[in-house]
Amino acid sequence: MSESEVIPRWWIEVGEAEIARIAEAIRGRHISMGPVTAAFEEAIGHYLGVAHVVCVPSGSMALTMALMAAGVGPGDEVLVPDRTWIATATAPRLLGARVVLVDVRADGLVIDESQVEERITARTRAILPVHVNGTPAALGPLLEIAKRHGVTLIEDACQAFSSRYQGRCLGTFGRFGCFSLGLNKLLTTGQGGFVVCHDADDARLLRRIRNQGLSGADLSECHQISGSNFKFTDIQAAMGLAQMERLPARVEHQRAVYRAYAAGLADIPWLELTRVDLDAGQVPLRTEYVCLHREALIEALRRHDIIAEPQAPCLHQYGFLASDRTFPHAERYCSTLLMLPSGPEQPLAHVQRTINVIRQVAPEIERMVGSGARGIMSSPTTVRA
Ligand SMILES: Cc1ncc(COP(=O)(O)O)c(C=O)c1O
Numbered sequence: 561m562s563e564s565e566v567i568p569r570w571w572i573e574v575g576e577a578e579i580a581r582i583a584e585a586i587r588g589r590h591i592s593m594g595p596v597t598a599a600f601e602e603a604i605g606h607y608l609g610v611a612h613v614v615c616v617p618s619g620s621m622a623l624t625m626a627l628m629a630a631g632v633g634p635g636d637e638v639l640v641p642d643r644t645w646i647a648t649a650t651a652p653r654l655l656g657a658r659v660v661l662v663d664v665r666a667d668g669l670v671i672d673e674s675q676v677e678e679r680i681t682a683r684t685r686a687i688l689p690v691h692v693n694g695t696p697a698a699l700g701p702l703l704e705i706a707k708r709h710g711v712t713l714i715e716d717a718c719q720a721f722s723s724r725y726q727g728r729c730l731g732t733f734g735r736f737g738c739f740s741l742g743l744n745k746l747l748t749t750g751q752g753g754f755v756v757c758h759d760a761d762d763a764r765l766l767r768r769i770r771n772q773g774l775s776g777a778d779l780s781e782c783h784q785i786s787g788s789n790f791k792f793t794d795i796q797a798a799m800g801l802a803q804m805e806r807l808p809a810r811v812e813h814q815r816a817v818y819r820a821y822a823a824g825l826a827d828i829p830w831l832e833l834t835r836v837d838l839d840a841g842q843v844p845l846r847t848e849y850v851c852l853h854r855e856a857l858i859e860a861l862r863r864h865d866i867i868a869e870p871q872a873p874c875l876h877q878y879g880f881l882a883s884d885r886t887f888p889h890a891e892r893y894c895s896t897l898l899m900l901p902s903g904p905e906q907p908l909a910h911v912q913r914t915i916n917v918i919r920q921v922a923p924e925i926e927r928m929v930g931s932g933a934r935g936i937m938s939s940p941t942t943v944r945a
Pocket residue numbers: 618619620621644645647648690716718719739740741742752753
């Protein structure tokens with residue numbers, strides 16, 4: 561690798577194995593949704609240890625369809641953490657539901673479960689915790705609250721494929737779990753997603769929603785359930801099956817990247833690694849830091865052809881999600897979070913070069929803006945459950 565090569569923010573391989581599988585699908589005339597999709601769904605179900613998997617066009621549509629299956633509609637309320645990718649909120653909005661934002665925890669990026677119950681009203685239909693960057697929301701208390709109030713818990717596990725909590729894969733705890741197969745995920749089909757569930761009736765309902773309300777050839781069925789065309793394709797599934805063979809190596813690589821950054825930057829006082837508990841089976845999707853001098857560091861890295869990226873704004877900062885509440889923890893994270901070059905096949909040499917450059921520019925940044933201190937992620941590491 562030459563020193564001048566640009567290091568991208570994300571690196572994922574798609575190669576000959578995927579091409580061969582896609583060619584095989586097309587040669588077999590498996591193009592739209594059919595047996596290859598069914599095989600992919602079965603393979604994911606086996607991997608996650610869940611009975612039913614329904615492939616759909618995106619993680620966003622997975623969330624939308626899970627909400628539809630839970631009966632969410634106009635006037636209903638859905639609880640969503642203030643810090644997540646916008647898709648978690650646009651899904652309920654698409655169905656005419658009201659998004660009720662909840663701050664995240666002081667010591668992590670997931671919904672603050674202690675603030676959830678006070679936000680539940682007679683109109684609340686669902687809680688949508690997000691397992692940010694492979695770290696679990698407090699599933700124990702959240703499942704209990706959902707049960708007590710008769711609302712559906714839907715896990716947004718789009719950033720948590722393969723990540724485990726108490727030995728079980730995230731996304732398999734709630735009534736529905738939603739996953740993305742986008743390009744910036746651990747497993748990709750270009751675009752794509754899937755919903756998982758445990759109940760055969762729920763799976764049947766999701767499949768009907770996916771196909772305009774139909775479960776077979778009886779066209780009168782589509783008058784009973786309102787769905788749409790949310791189908792997957794066998795071409796995508798063929799690619800997904802090839803990608804699945806890369807999974808064990810990818811999980812190990814994600815951990816290795818995280819460990820390398822953690823070791824290489826441990827003594828920089830204004831960089832605080834967001835915690836992912838590798839020993840507990842969590843898998844980081846990317847390596848993220850709370851960075852007190854974020855913009856200065858992004859610019860310094862850019863001058864060395866290294867692309868680091870700030871995280872998206874808090875949801876309440878989007879005009880259409882404005883709230884009269886305050887979200888101090890989410891705001892602190894949104895103004896400081898930085899993703900360093902990551903990805904399932906980001907070469908470790910890139911990671912090392914990024915570490916070297918950060919160490920090289922650190923004194924200059926400190927002279928410019930001061931050294932700052934850690935402590936934004938202040939409290940203990942463990943997630944209550
Ligand atoms: C937390 C979260 N939810 C939902 C999504 C939406 O997934 P997709 O981009 O496949 O629609 C993403 C995608 O990045 C995400 O990170």
